[in-house]
Amino acid sequence: MNDFANLISELDRTNSTNKKVDALVQYFNEADHRDKVWAIALFSHRRPKRLIKTTLLRFMAAKTAKIPLWLFEDSYHIVGDLAETISHLVCQKERNPHNAMTLHEIISHMIKNRGEDEEKQLAFISSQWESMDFYSCFVFNKLITGGFRIGVSQKLMTRSLAKSTGIDEDVIAFRLMGNWDPKHITYEELILSPDKDALSYKPYPFYLAYALDKKIDELGSPQDWCYEYKWDGIRVQLIKRKDQIMMWSRGEELITNQFPEIQNLKDVLSNGTVIDGELLVYKENKVGSFNDLQKRLGRKNVGKKTMEQYPIVVRAYDLLEYHTTDWRNETYDQRRTQLESLVEKLNHPLIQLSDRYHIQNWEEVRHAYHNARSNRSEGLMLKQRNTSYKIGRKKGDWWKWKVEPLTIDAVLTYAMRGHGRRSNLFTDYTFALWKSSENGQNELVTFAKAYSGLTDAEFKDVDSFIKKNTIERFGPVRSVHPELVFEIAFEGVANSSRHKSGFAVRFPRILRWRKDKSINDANTVDDLKSLIPNG
Amino acid sequence: MKKPLLIFSDKGIHCPIADVYIDAWKPVKKNIVTHGHADHSKWGHQHYLTHHYNVPIIKHRLGDISAQGLNWGETVLINGVQFSLHPAGHVVGSSQVRVEYKGEVWVFTGDYKREDDGITTPFELVRCNTFITECTFGLPPFKWRPQREVMNKINQFWEECKQTNQTAILFAYSLGKAQRLIYNLDQSIGTIYTHAAVENMNEVIRGIKNLPKTVRITSETKKEDLIGNLVIAPASTQGSPWLRKMVPYVTATASGWMTFRGSRRRRAIDRGFVLSDHVDFSDLMTTIKESEAENIICTHGYKEIFSKYLSEIGYNAYVENTPFEESHNMIEDE
Numbered sequence: 001m002n003d004f005a006n007l008i009s010e011l012d013r014t015n016s017t018n019k020k021v022d023a024l025v026q027y028f029n030e031a032d033h034r035d036k037v038w039a040i041a042l043f044s045h046r047r048p049k050r051l052i053k054t055t056l057l058r059f060m061a062a063k064t065a066k067i068p069l070w071l072f073e074d075s076y077h078i079v080g081d082l083a084e085t086i087s088h089l090v091c092q093k094e095r096n097p098h099n100a101m102t103l104h105e106i107i108s109h110m111i112k113n114r115g116e117d118e119e120k121q122l123a124f125i126s127s128q129w130e131s132m133d134f135y136s137c138f139v140f141n142k143l144i145t146g147g148f149r150i151g152v153s154q155k156l157m158t159r160s161l162a163k164s165t166g167i168d169e170d171v172i173a174f175r176l177m178g179n180w181d182p183k184h185i186t187y188e189e190l191i192l193s194p195d196k197d198a199l200s201y202k203p204y205p206f207y208l209a210y211a212l213d214k215k216i217d218e219l220g221s222p223q224d225w226c227y228e229y230k231w232d233g234i235r236v237q238l239i240k241r242k243d244q245i246m247m248w249s250r251g252e253e254l255i256t257n258q259f260p261e262i263q264n265l266k267d268v269l270s271n272g273t274v275i276d277g278e279l280l281v282y283k284e285n286k287v288g289s290f291n292d293l294q295k296r297l298g299r300k301n302v303g304k305k306t307m308e309q310y311p312i313v314v315r316a317y318d319l320l321e322y323h324t325t326d327w328r329n330e331t332y333d334q335r336r337t338q339l340e341s342l343v344e345k346l347n348h349p350l351i352q353l354s355d356r357y358h359i360q361n362w363e364e365v366r367h368a369y370h371n372a373r374s375n376r377s378e379g380l381m382l383k384q385r386n387t388s389y390k391i392g393r394k395k396g397d398w399w400k401w402k403v404e405p406l407t408i409d410a411v412l413t414y415a416m417r418g419h420g421r422r423s424n425l426f427t428d429y430t431f432a433l434w435k436s437s438e439n440g441q442n443e444l445v446t447f448a449k450a451y452s453g454l455t456d457a458e459f460k461d462v463d464s465f466i467k468k469n470t471i472e473r474f475g476p477v478r479s480v481h482p483e484l485v486f487e488i489a490f491e492g493v494a495n496s497s498r499h500k501s502g503f504a505v506r507f508p509r510i511l512r513w514r515k516d517k518s519i520n521d522a523n524t525v526d527d528l529k530s531l532i533p534n535g
Numbered sequence: 536m537k538k539p540l541l542i543f544s545d546k547g548i549h550c551p552i553a554d555v556y557i558d559a560w561k562p563v564k565k566n567i568v569t570h571g572h573a574d575h576s577k578w579g580h581q582h583y584l585t586h587h588y589n590v591p592i593i594k595h596r597l598g599d600i601s602a603q604g605l606n607w608g609e610t611v612l613i614n615g616v617q618f619s620l621h622p623a624g625h626v627v628g629s630s631q632v633r634v635e636y637k638g639e640v641w642v643f644t645g646d647y648k649r650e651d652d653g654i655t656t657p658f659e660l661v662r663c664n665t666f667i668t669e670c671t672f673g674l675p676p677f678k679w680r681p682q683r684e685v686m687n688k689i690n691q692f693w694e695e696c697k698q699t700n701q702t703a704i705l706f707a708y709s710l711g712k713a714q715r716l717i718y719n720l721d722q723s724i725g726t727i728y729t730h731a732a733v734e735n736m737n738e739v740i741r742g743i744k745n746l747p748k749t750v751r752i753t754s755e756t757k758k759e760d761l762i763g764n765l766v767i768a769p770a771s772t773q774g775s776p777w778l779r780k781m782v783p784y785v786t787a788t789a790s791g792w793m794t795f796r797g798s799r800r801r802r803a804i805d806r807g808f809v810l811s812d813h814v815d816f817s818d819l820m821t822t823i824k825e826s827e828a829e830n831i832i833c834t835h836g837y838k839e840i841f842s843k844y845l846s847e848i849g850y851n852a853y854v855e856n857t858p859f860e861e862s863h864n865m866i867e868d869e
Binding site: 012013014015016065067068071072074075078079080081084085088089151418419420421422423424425456 | 674675676677678794795796797798800801803804805806837840844847
């Protein structure tokens with residue numbers, strides 16, 4: 001595994017994107033094909049299942065390091081990364097030129113021995129720890145703990161693979177889509193010369209828009225553009241090929257089985273059709289909230305009742321393949337015209353059209369934008385009419401113009417240390433709002449957690465405040481003297497029985513630190529409730 | 536119950552019998568200073584007592600103060616209390632303070648490390664009844680490699696920068712880490728350039744110890760001169776216009792905090808070398824054992840966790856708060 005550990009160490013020791021690509025290219029040029037498939041899988045979040053329960057692993061690491069378990073746990077919360085903590089504690093060697101097992105051998109061993117008794121697993125892990133240097137140990141621990149986020153984006157990996165193989169980057173991106181299995185696939189099959197049959201089970205790479213970074217007037221002639229509403233569900237590709245219906249999420253998950261009703265489209269859509277759209281809950285002629293949709297996600301067995309209670313629909317944005325022909329290089333106008341006639345012809349309750357609007361002047365667009373939230377959308381998409389469907393996040397032809405988030409002023413009440421680059425800093429916060437209790441007293445009630453939105457300098461100040469104003473410690477969590485007020489932004493709010501405040505907010509983050517406000521100026525739970533859209 | 540020899544007051548570590556303070560953080564009459572870092576040597580005391588190496592260092596920082604320099608082991612008797620200073624090995628002129636009264640001995644370590652770094656007078660073990668120890672790195676993940684090994688890596692880093700025609704920028708605290716690095720770097724690779732804050736301190740240290748040649752960066756310095764050479768600068772210069780003039784460069788820092796991948800990534804520094812002027816966990820444990828003290832007082836750093844661990848394995852250990860820790864910055868604290 002040394003060459004892969006070296007790669008991770010190389011990637012770790014630079015902040016330059018070019019140098020990271022160089023290191024990846026060198027790895028892809030030199031490594032064993034079987035190792036490369038696993039490296040690609042790991043960098044694209046297709047990691048093997050974890051080998052062992054982490055509680056057992058923590059216990060074993062503490063024992064190996066000859067320290068009590070609580071000291072291990074405290075160390076972990078400060079280091080902010082389990083695999084790294086273990087490596088610091090158990091790894092004795094600085095450099096070990098001969099760790100015999102390769103990356104794919106270690107993973108194969110893990111897969112083969114999953115389910116074996118714990119003693120055997122522990123003996124294997126222990127023998128690896130003894131023979132490894134820090135980075136090998138760190139990578140190994142990442143593998144067995146089942147998390148493998150290492151600061152290489154899929155984009156960076158795709159670029160490096162393209163550079164190493166000489167194959168076009170967009171082609172590589174497509175080949176890496178879908179649910180290929182690193183256990184069985186070879187490097188040839190995956191990257192170098194995949195057969196057509198394999199490709200027919202893959203979605204296309206999604207085209208993603210950047211947030212509008214200028215005034216809309218600066219986009220040029222309004223007649224060259226259309227706008228659509230941006231719906232707050234899950235972006236999906238609905239595929240019919242080889243008599244099969246498939247639905248892929250933007251996160252490249254195959255979600256066909258979570259939504260059995262889409263099988264009804266099997267006889268409706270013709271082979272070789274790919275529709276890009278938004279999966280939404282749609283009930284009584286209204287778009288449901290994201291919260292509603294979440295009731296349908298991640299379920300292995302979908303009951304009839306759930307399906308009736310939260311009926312879904314795919315709102316079609318775009319047509320990527322039609323009559324087995326790739327339409328992505330057609331213009332938006334052409335794709336949409338075809339899509340519109342297709343959806344109309346299908347006339348099926350599971351597929352709706354997401355309307356597009358031609359633009360005469362920008363004023364209309366501004367007007368639509370201001371009404372976007374009451375339309376139950378999260379903003380607008382602006383699309384240039386004569387352009388093709390691109391791959392990944394690209395600037396220029398598409399822009400997203402999201403509505404301003406909802407905001408509320410809340411009090412910092414609990415804090416935890418962060419992970420990754422925020423290790424050893426208190427950066428994960430819990431916020432509370434005022435609520436009058438039965439005896440008429442006001443109390444602070446937790447309503448959301450947030451850990452983004454402050455600058456590094458602000459995090460440092462808040463971190464120092466927390467250390468000086470800790471009331472109590474609950475393991476890694478500290479309750480903090482209520483004093484600091486922050487403006488919290490979020491995309492939506494819905495009733496929730498699972499939250500203490502009675503409400504769930506979507507994508508909360510810190511907008512700004514309100515140094516000008518005292519805790520008495522913070523908002524109430526009733527203020528939050530008033531932000532729920534009517535009807 | 537007998538009154539403790541040293542107490543933690545709101546002004547500093549205080550010996551009430553002698554009315555002497557150690558590393559006081561508020562103005563007092565008589566203050567013993569362990570070393571020259573800002574959180575330990577504050578301005579405004581009437582009289583300073585410190586090792587004579589440290590006198591020019593704190594005068595450089597604090598201006599014209601009344602300071603008396605002592606030799607290692609030299610004793611000062613005040614109202615029956617005997618004070619003496621012993622090498623702490625942290626930075627040039629850094630001491631532990633030994634306090635003895637009627638046969639009872641207390642030691643305050645200040646900041647310390649056990650490994651001989653070549654330029655600092657090496658740590659001397661002082662046995663005592665009560666041991667007040669810093670525990671900045673009092674967690675088991677902190678494990679230092681021998682200096683020789685780390686310096687080899689830093690020299691190799693410099694060599695790589697030279698081969699790729701870039702300037703190696705090494706961030707280091709102006710007092711201590713900077714001179715330790717300069718003393719141990721392989722000068723056959725090239726020239727060591729310094730930021731003014733570092734060079735000013737170098738000039739002070741040169742009056743005490745021999746330090747290899749370094750070149751001060753001025754407005755006259757051309758960036759072509761720097762290519763392939765190494766620059767030592769305070770961490771505060773990261774991202775500053777002063778640094779931007781030096782492209783192409785690669786940045787690195789040497790600190791105990793570089794143990795964590797997250798610390799380095801957060802700072803967006805290219806290379807992190809784990810090199811500390813504090814004791815690591817294992818040296819802390821060794822020192823506590825060798826001190827043969829009955830009582831251990833933990834200050835500075837992960838003191839709650841560390842003290843809990845000491846208590847669990849049978850020491851009489853507890854925590855005292857000092858303002859040192861809150862001024863702890865991830866990089867600048869050493």
